[in-house]
Amino acid sequence: MEELFVVCPQCQGAGFVGSAPCPECSQTGKAPVYLKIGQKTFFFDFNKLTPWEITKRRSLLKLDFVINFTLYCIAGLGILLLAFYIYQRVIALKVSLPLGFLAKDFWLINNIYLRLFLFTFLSDLYLIYRFARQEELEEYVIKKEYARFPKPGGEKPRLIDITETFNHLTRNILEETFFLAYNNQYHEVNPLHLLATLLPQTTSKIILWRLGINAGVLVGKIKRGLEGCMFAEMHSGVKHEISFSAALQKILLQAYWEVYNRGGNAKVKLTDLWIPLAEVGGYAREILYDLDIEAYKLRHLVLWIELEENLRTKQSHRRGLSQFKSKYGMNRAMTAVQTRYLNAFSRDITSLARQGALPPSLGHEREMEQIYTVFQGGAHGIVLVGRPGVGKSSMVEELAQQMAAEMVPEILQDKRLVSLSVASLLAGGDPARASERLYQALYETAHSGNIVLFIKDIQNLVGVGLRAESGTETMGIDQVLVQILEGGRFLVIGTADYKSYTKYVERSALGQILARIDVPEPNFEDTVLMLEARVPFIEGKHNVFFAYQALEKAVELSNKLIHTENQPEKSLKILQEVAAQVASERGPKTVVTETDVAKIVSRKINMPLAKIEQEESVKLMNLEAEIHAEYIDQDYAVSQVSAALRRARAELRDERRPIANFLFVGPTGVGKTELAKRIAEIYFGSEKNMIRIDMSEFQEMSSIQRLLGTAHEPGLLTEPVRNSPYCILLLDELEKAHKNILNLFLQVMDDGRMTSAEGEVIDFTNLIIVATSNAGTKKLQEKLQQGAKLEEIREEFIKQDLLEYFKPEFLNRFDDIIIFKPLSIADIEQIANLILIDIAKRLELKGITFKVTPQAVQELAHLGFDPLYGARPLRRAIQDHVQNALAAFLISGAVGRRDVVYLEAGGEIRIEKAPEL
Known part of the structure; x- marks a missing residue:
């Protein structure tokens, strides 16, 4: 400029x-x-x-x-x-x-x-x-x-x-x-x-x-x-x-x-x-920029305001023109025929448009022009083909509004757009009566002379047969409709999704007579425009105002995080939900912001998305301490993981890849899986938000089908990720998987996607991938026992020892390879203390106090210490010496509410009974 x-x-x-x-x-x-x-x-x-x-x-x-x-x-x-x-x-x-x-x-x-x-x-x-x-x-x-x-x-x-x-x-x-x-x-x-x-x-x-x-x-x-x-x-x-x-x-x-x-x-x-x-x-620009008011936002906002003004003018103009249209279904030539049966099983959309009961619709201008062109070209009908939620029905409503105002080509003028409910028409236990109603409805449509018939999900007509009173099956509903359409007595508009159209309609007689018009999912700009047209209705219902950023955020987050639905429907659902939530929490006449939208989406997917607030900011800056509250040692691993989570939360990561790709390498029992659980709990809200796959089950190349799935069975990897795309993906014992199976994850860690056996693209961009491995740890332990420091041998271990198990290009896909050191007896004591605290919390729910002496903790740590297996023997030791005894006391009734249980040196458990009340 x-x-x-x-x-x-x-x-x-x-x-x-x-x-x-x-x-x-x-x-x-x-x-x-x-x-x-x-x-x-x-x-x-x-x-x-x-x-x-x-x-x-x-x-x-x-x-x-x-x-x-x-x-x-x-x-x-x-x-x-x-x-x-x-x-x-x-x-x-x-x-x-x-x-x-x-x-x-x-x-x-x-x-x-x-x-x-x-x-x-x-x-x-x-x-x-x-x-x-x-x-x-x-x-x-x-x-x-x-x-x-x-x-x-x-x-x-x-x-x-x-x-x-x-x-x-x-x-x-x-x-x-x-x-x-x-x-x-x-x-x-x-x-x-x-x-x-x-x-x-x-x-x-x-x-x-x-x-x-x-x-x-x-x-x-x-x-x-x-x-x-x-x-x-x-x-x-x-x-x-x-x-x-x-x-x-x-x-x-x-x-x-x-x-x-x-x-x-x-x-x-x-x-x-x-x-x-x-x-x-x-300087005025600097003030606006300081308040996050940028030119591109104002440009969209100006279009929004003009859009609202134009829509009001357009609606008023349409209502004025539609007053000249008959309220009783009669055309101007007074030649239309009464449609008693059809009226009972249909809805006159042009009548709703004349009453102003239909919301304004924008977008899909190219497809609307195609509808006019196809009908002007002499076609008997069209079928709008597109994914659910892309606005096929909204296009039909827009057409009804244009027809009510007579702002359509001559072939559509002086006509009614009527939506036929096939389900209602065929309902009832008597096939003969259903057959009679259908024939009568189509006969009335054909003889009325002023009807355009709309059939939603037109694929439902294909292959459905009618039975005569004798019980013999006659021709299908779609064949009846084709015969009448070939006579040119009325026009038909149908809708179908891609899968249903290909499977049922395309090769049928109905598919041969209906012209196909594809309705694609709108892009970002068009989706925002569509939302701007619908938002006044949501605002009027809940008495709130939407900030422009809220609309953008709804489209941005739904595009990025919701892959089971399509635009603009998925964004509209978010806006409707957030409007109701804001009106309930803050009252009427409040502004819905982008933070409100992010909070709603966060609740849906159990993932932090909202603007970072003061309390969370402190938590993120002290993430290491947060993890160490219930996790012992492995400072380097905790530091690297915390840095990755901060980058993701600040939206500084590459959004085309997973949030982070980590390879945890170390001996068994040193806390690799436990750290993954802590990440799931802190970042995704619960340690249950973790998909765990034992890679030792995929040692044969043929087992790849189990990961990706088949035509009859869902994949062990693709299906859980499709259903829970916001979690930790834990690949346990990675080195035991077949080499070619590991190649599957090259694309996942690079591009954040994988294609299932059904051809569906699965999104991995909102996962944290954690792979664990014991590869080469025997040599690592030997060097550490000889006095070497982990920092000194880390590079050598990655460049030499790990290459015996993994290809260089595979290792390069990880954001960080984190080596876990063996646990010391001091670490085991701290872990023992955490496990005993957890037992005390569970007993507290029963009204029982549990206290442990330092000597008892030390004894349990020594019983459960094994340099070869890390902390795993500790859990067995606590289970054998503490939990079994406590379970016996609880079942026998030896301990009850208000009692105090002491775990003392020598593994002795002493119960201090509460005084009677």
């Missing part, structure tokens, strides 16, 4: 050099800043924003108002005079209207009332002339040209003043902006003055509501900014007549360009000033 501006090189757009007017601008009559589009040069004439010019313009507007008001009054008087004259003549001649107008002597030219009416009629003509002249003199943004080839001889240079292309409200705002600076003795009108003037406007308040911005905070920043501008002007030492800053000139020129870029042939409105304010607004 910046390259389109031409700025005076001498004054840099200020209009003054020091205290004197710019000689370049003043002598040549040029403006300090121009907008260049092709051979056309645009400028805003700021000479029209002076006290004298503003006063003159406002006086002329007031004079115009007085003249027009006077002419309106004269026109009203003329109508009264004419009515009184007609009343007199009707009484005098004793005639009835309207035939009385033709009676002899009804019109008397010499009558004073009629003469006065004719005089007022002349003033009416003058009023019409004034309106026509005003419209003729009205200036609009020039229409954008889309010429493929340049005009012969080239385009002639033109200099265009855009001042009059700003609508009345926007001109008033610009004048108020000037007076704000002028009255407060500023030397320069800058974007901050414009921003301050814009804020009180209703449309601006709507923009701030939609963006979730506190107007008071913005006002405070503007005041401080204006004070800073005044301070800078006072200390600059430069004094000159009030001028307009280069940034403000660019804003007005870009506002013109925004309208031109949307097609032109319109006025520059208030909303068009907001976008350039966020792009070239100088």
Whole structure:
């Protein structure tokens, strides 16, 4: 955009050099800043924003108002005079209207009332002339040209003043902006003055509501900014007549360009000033950016506001046109036939459209044009094919609204769009009666002559046979429909998803006669537009307002995290749920923000997505301590895992890959699986959110089908991930799997996806993949026992010992290979203490206190310590010496509520009974 501006090189757009007017601008009559589009040069004439010019313009507007008001009054008087004259003549001649107008002597030219009416009629003509002249003199943004080839001889240079292309409200705002600076003795009108003037406007308040911005905070920043501008002007030492800053000139020129870029042939409105304010607004831009108000958001928001205005106008226009359509299903030629049976098993969608009961629909314009083209081409019917939730039924509702307003091609005009419920039609236990109802309904449709039949999920008709009263099966429903359609008596619109269309419809007789129109899932931009059309209904129902970011976040998160549904349906469901939640928690007339949307999605998938709040921020920064609260030692592993989780939570990771890929290597029993459980608990909410696969079960290449699944059985890997895409994927004993099976995970760790046996792409981008292995740990333990430090032998172990088990390209896919060191006796003591604390918590639920002496902990640690198997023998030791004895006491009733149980040295368990009450 910046390259389109031409700025005076001498004054840099200020209009003054020091205290004197710019000689370049003043002598040549040029403006300090121009907008260049092709051979056309645009400028805003700021000479029209002076006290004298503003006063003159406002006086002329007031004079115009007085003249027009006077002419309106004269026109009203003329109508009264004419009515009184007609009343007199009707009484005098004793005639009835309207035939009385033709009676002899009804019109008397010499009558004073009629003469006065004719005089007022002349003033009416003058009023019409004034309106026509005003419209003729009205200036609009020039229409954008889309010429493929340049005009012969080239385009002639033109200099265009855009001042009059700003609508009345926007001109008033610009004048108020000037007076704000002028009255407060500023030397320069800058974007901050414009921003301050814009804020009180209703449309601006709507923009701030939609963006979730506190107007008071913005006002405070503007005041401080204006004070800073005044301070800078006072200390600059430069004094000159009030001028307009280069940034403000660019804003007005870009506002013109925004309208031109949307097609032109319109006025520059208030909303068009907001976008350039966020792009070239100088200090005003910095204020907006500080509040996260960016130009692209404002551009979408301006389209949203215009969309709401256009929809209101469109709905009103449609309702006006639809009033001419019969409420009883009769066409204009009065040839339509009554449809008694059809009415009982159908719904007239055009009638609902006429009543305004259908929500507005946007998007799929190309597919709507295809519908018109196909019907105009002589087709008997069409079938809309697309995934569930992409808007096939919404397109039919939009068509109904167009038909109600007669804004359709001639072949669809003067017709009703009727939705047939096949399930209701065929319901009942008597096949003969069902057959009769169906034939009657289709017969009525064919003979009505003004019906377009809509059949949702038309594949349900294929292969369904009807039975005659004799019990013999006759032709199928689809064949009956095909026979009637071939007669050309009515049109049909059906819908089907891809799978059903291919399986049932495509090769059937119905598929041969219906033209197929594919309805794709809308892209991000189109989905947001569709939501903007539907959001007013959700807002009205729950009495809340949606911030624009909430709509974007709903589309973004649903695209990223919800793969079982399609747009726009899945985003609409999120918005409906979050609106109900916010209205319930915070009450009516509150703003739904992107954080609210993220919280709702977080609850659905058990994954943190909302904006990081203070409490969670502290938790994330102290993640190592959080993990170590119930996990002993392995500091390096905990540190690396914590860093990966912080990157993911701050959205700094590559979102095309899994959240993190870790390889945990170490001897058995050192805490590899336990650390994976802690990650699942902290990041995904529960250690149950973990998919565990024992890779030792996949030592043969043929076992790959068990992972991916077959046509009859789901995969052990693909199905759990499809159902729970937000969890830890634990690949236990990785080194025992077949080498080619490991190759499957190369694509998963790189691209975050895998294709199942059914051809479905499974999303792995929201998993943390943790693979555990004992590979090479025997050598590792030997070196550690010889006194080597883990930090010193880590690189050697990865580059030499692990390569005996895994290929280099496979190891390179891991974000980190974490080596777990063997546990010491001190570590085992701490682990023993954690296990005993867990036992105490479970006993506390039964009302029993459990206490352990330090000597008892040490003894259990020594009993359960085995350098070869890590902490695993410890659990068996505690189970044998503590849990078995406690279980016996509980079952025998030796211990009860309020009792205290002591575990002492020598494994002795002592019970201190509570005093009787």
